[in-house]
Amino acid sequence: MGSIRDKVAIVGMGCTAFGELWDKGIEDLVVECCYEAFEDAGIAPKDIQAGWYASRESGFTGAHLARALKTEYIPVTRVENFCCGGQDVLRNACYGIASGVYDIALACGVEKTKDHHGGFGLFIQEPLDRGMTEWDIPPASQFGQYATRYFHHYRDYYKWDFEDFKRILAIIDVKNHDNGLLTAKAHLHRKITIDDVLKARIISWPFTLYDACGMSDGGAAAVITTPEIAKGLRKDYILVKGQGVATGSGQSTMQPEFDFLSFPENVAAANAAYTEAGITNPREEISIAELHDCFSSTELITIEDLGFSERGKAPEDVEVGRFLLTGKQPINTDGGLKCFGHPLSASGLRMTYEIYKQLQGKVDNPERQVKNPRLGLIHNIGGNVGIHVGAVSIFGLPE
Amino acid sequence: MKAGSTKNALVSASDCRLGPPGSLLERNMGDGSVAFLVGDTDVAVTVEGSYHVYNEIIDIWRNNADSYVRSWENRFAIEQGYLPSMQKAIQGLMESFNYKPSDFSKAVLYSPDARRSAQLGRRLGFDIQNQLQDPLIDVMGDTGAAAALMLLVAALEAAEPGDRILLASYGNGADAFSLKVHDNIKKIRGQGLGLKGHLDSKRLMTDYLKYLKWRGIVPIDRAAGPVASYSAVAAKREYDRNISLHGSRCMACEYVQYPPQRVCTKCHEKDQMEPYSFVGKRGKIFTYNLDYITPSVEQPVATTEVDFEGGGRIQSYMTEVDVDKISIGMPVEMTFRRYTLWEEIAQREGTYVYFWESKPIREPT
Numbered sequence: 070m071g072s073i074r075d076k077v078a079i080v081g082m083g084c085t086a087f088g089e090l091w092d093k094g095i096e097d098l099v100v101e102c103c104y105e106a107f108e109d110a111g112i113a114p115k116d117i118q119a120g121w122y123a124s125r126e127s128g129f130t131g132a133h134l135a136r137a138l139k140t141e142y143i144p145v146t147r148v149e150n151f152c153c154g155g156q157d158v159l160r161n162a163c164y165g166i167a168s169g170v171y172d173i174a175l176a177c178g179v180e181k182t183k184d185h186h187g188g189f190g191l192f193i194q195e196p197l198d199r200g201m202t203e204w205d206i207p208p209a210s211q212f213g214q215y216a217t218r219y220f221h222h223y224r225d226y227y228k229w230d231f232e233d234f235k236r237i238l239a240i241i242d243v244k245n246h247d248n249g250l251l252t253a254k255a256h257l258h259r260k261i262t263i264d265d266v267l268k269a270r271i272i273s274w275p276f277t278l279y280d281a282c283g284m285s286d287g288g289a290a291a292v293i294t295t296p297e298i299a300k301g302l303r304k305d306y307i308l309v310k311g312q313g314v315a316t317g318s319g320q321s322t323m324q325p326e327f328d329f330l331s332f333p334e335n336v337a338a339a340n341a342a343y344t345e346a347g348i349t350n351p352r353e354e355i356s357i358a359e360l361h362d363c364f365s366s367t368e369l370i371t372i373e374d375l376g377f378s379e380r381g382k383a384p385e386d387v388e389v390g391r392f393l394l395t396g397k398q399p400i401n402t403d404g405g406l407k408c409f410g411h412p413l414s415a416s417g418l419r420m421t422y423e424i425y426k427q428l429q430g431k432v433d434n435p436e437r438q439v440k441n442p443r444l445g446l447i448h449n450i451g452g453n454v455g456i457h458v459g460a461v462s463i464f465g466l467p468e
Numbered sequence: 469m470k471a472g473s474t475k476n477a478l479v480s481a482s483d484c485r486l487g488p489p490g491s492l493l494e495r496n497m498g499d500g501s502v503a504f505l506v507g508d509t510d511v512a513v514t515v516e517g518s519y520h521v522y523n524e525i526i527d528i529w530r531n532n533a534d535s536y537v538r539s540w541e542n543r544f545a546i547e548q549g550y551l552p553s554m555q556k557a558i559q560g561l562m563e564s565f566n567y568k569p570s571d572f573s574k575a576v577l578y579s580p581d582a583r584r585s586a587q588l589g590r591r592l593g594f595d596i597q598n599q600l601q602d603p604l605i606d607v608m609g610d611t612g613a614a615a616a617l618m619l620l621v622a623a624l625e626a627a628e629p630g631d632r633i634l635l636a637s638y639g640n641g642a643d644a645f646s647l648k649v650h651d652n653i654k655k656i657r658g659q660g661l662g663l664k665g666h667l668d669s670k671r672l673m674t675d676y677l678k679y680l681k682w683r684g685i686v687p688i689d690r691a692a693g694p695v696a697s698y699s700a701v702a703a704k705r706e707y708d709r710n711i712s713l714h715g716s717r718c719m720a721c722e723y724v725q726y727p728p729q730r731v732c733t734k735c736h737e738k739d740q741m742e743p744y745s746f747v748g749k750r751g752k753i754f755t756y757n758l759d760y761i762t763p764s765v766e767q768p769v770a771t772t773e774v775d776f777e778g779g780g781r782i783q784s785y786m787t788e789v790d791v792d793k794i795s796i797g798m799p800v801e802m803t804f805r806r807y808t809l810w811e812e813i814a815q816r817e818g819t820y821v822y823f824w825e826s827k828p829i830r831e832p833t
Contacts, residue, residue: 273760
């Protein structure tokens with residue numbers, strides 16, 4: 070198998086403010102994030118040779134991208150891969166560049182969640198409609214099942230009860246809120262305390278209100294090209310070091326030996342990306358990461374799935390502040406899904422935007438600029454129990 | 469049975485009647501169902517004889533488009549309907565077969581309220597203290613069409629071989645039966661929860677608003693409704709997994725899986741599956757969640773991963789959830805229910821969805 074490593078460069082990125090954007094439509098979001106990316110790359114819209122557009126519920130085909138930008142009969146492909154859409158759209162565009170077919174391509178992800186049933190709606194299809202997924206339970210419930218089992222499994226090791234584990238989740242929530250406060254484009258700006266989290270109403274046991282991410286509108290885009298062309302556009306272009314996607318085939322819900330302590334899709338996607346990027350010790354080699362904190366426990370378990378902490382040890386690392394902005398391995402420096410918000414198909418590119426700016430040393434607010442990061446990682450997980458899609462990408466500066 | 473066209477038959481009666489909210493009818497009525505197997509050999513109870521009377525009366529009724537049961541004045545219904553019809557049928561039975569009240573160990577009399585069967589029993593000369601079956605109005609209500617046979621189950625749970633039982637039911641007339649109990653009653657007792665077991669393990673619903681929502685009398689908040697639609701085609705095609713709760717078992721590696729698969733989740737052999745039924749199999753909760761934000765009549769909405777005896781795991785919603793008792797490792801069984809999460813779709817498209825849910829195993833406390 071080949072590798073994407075150092076074959077594709079990101080030369081421009083854009084990201085809208087996320088939030089409940091009642092007065093902005095798909096067109097507005099596409100135009101805003103793409104034009105920011107064009108300007109950042111120093112190219113004109115007509116320089117784009119091919120487009121990839123991600124949306125789950127904001128447009129079929131690539132027409133929404135083409136119509137908003139008035140492209141002239143270039144190919145635009147729509148990508149849908151649930152919460153990984155915004156990362157997979159970039160991955161597919163990268164292959165367009167790496168194949169040598171296109172010189173400059175655009176990847177864009179947009180979601181107007183608030184146009185639909187207050188955010189996400191329910192998407193319960195089963196048992197009698199298999200339009201979307203094979204089986205479906207509400208998002209909080211599916212991720213909650215992992216939290217329940219994680220708490221249960223490690224209760225003897227830590228000699229903790231459920232309240233103690235919830236305190237660990239609260240530390241993650243407080244961290245992401247603190248980081249979100251420093252991020253102008255984030256959806257939620259609110260200082261919270263551990264007590265606020267623990268005293269908030271239960272929305273999906275064991276989650277309280279603050280353990281769930283915001284449902285938002287937003288869009289993000291990247292202009293990509295070959296490293297050779299990138300050199301002529303800017304010095305601080307960012308290279309794609311590795312990409313991995315893994316899709317479950319129902320194992321977790323059909324096989325009683327699956328333990329609900331890990332997302333195997335995360336592990337497989339990370340292994341693929343690490344192999345491409347030549348990473349053997351992610352805990353030491355990855356400087357910063359954007360993890361899919363749709364729920365706080367997802368961030369906790371993913372920390373272990375990606376090898377940032379040993380199995381069962383993520384709570385200890387969370388407790389000592391390893392993943393804080395000031396810690397050894399900052400996670401979700403822009404507030405994460407929790408506070409930046411989660412327009413499904415935009416999230417992966419929003420994470421890429423943060424890593425891109427961090428690596429360049431150009432984060433809009435110096436207070437959350439991490440010093441000299443070398444490699445940055447983004448991660449998404451979406452779908453449903455057993456049939457999750459996991460996605461991991463790694464980015465770095467040119468040597 | 470008598471004509472010889474069948475050797476055995478299943479007889480079932482059930483009722484689910486709504487009284488207008490706040491009415492006496494609503495207070496008195498309960499929902500229930502009952503079933504008997506009728507055969508011609510090795511029986512536990514024989515029917516010795518019966519007597520039937522017809523009485524054309526509009527006392528309690530419901531027209532085909534009515535949501536609620538209607539009634540004429542209660543005193544009219546009792547004095548011109550229930551009491552004379554029941555009396556006539558029972559006296560007819562006694563005269564036809566030369567019985568007197570003392571020939572019966574127990575009188576099982578349908579009763580529309582807590583004291584009416586006692587009033588009837590006294591008129592007929594029964595010893596109310598010792599012969600009358602408690603109508604159980606205070607613990608299960610008037611279960612309508614199912615009531616008389618449900619009370620018969622209660623009587624049989626306490627009966628001895630040799631007992632003679634009087635059974636009488638009411639509705640636009642009355643039916644009276646003389647029944648004889650045999651040794652086999654001891655064999656068939658205790659095989660299921662029975663009436664007493666169900667009543668002993670019942671959970672009280674203390675929230676009247678929740679009751680009204682369950683019955684569809686007040687709407688459920690559906691701010692974020694499901695976006696799915698019903699597919700009659702998929703429902704027909706996938707009858708095995710959705711209705712008969714079949715998964716599949718791989719003949720190559722023996723792995724049990726749900727729903728039925730073409731390619732084995734374990735050994736990846738293609739089309740080596742045989743049907744595998746999960747009906748009646750017990751399982752344990754491997755993990756679960758309690759969701760308070762999904763719009764539903766019953767909150768929280770519980771989801772479970774259930775691992776079954778004999779293999780297999782099923783992801784399912786859970787019903788009859790007791791928030792204080794649900795736990796990892798809890799024994800559960802599957803139950804076939806109307807899917808209330810699909811109620812909005814049901815109302816929009818006119819199709820009800822039934823499916824299997826996990827529930828705690830019900831045992832007498």
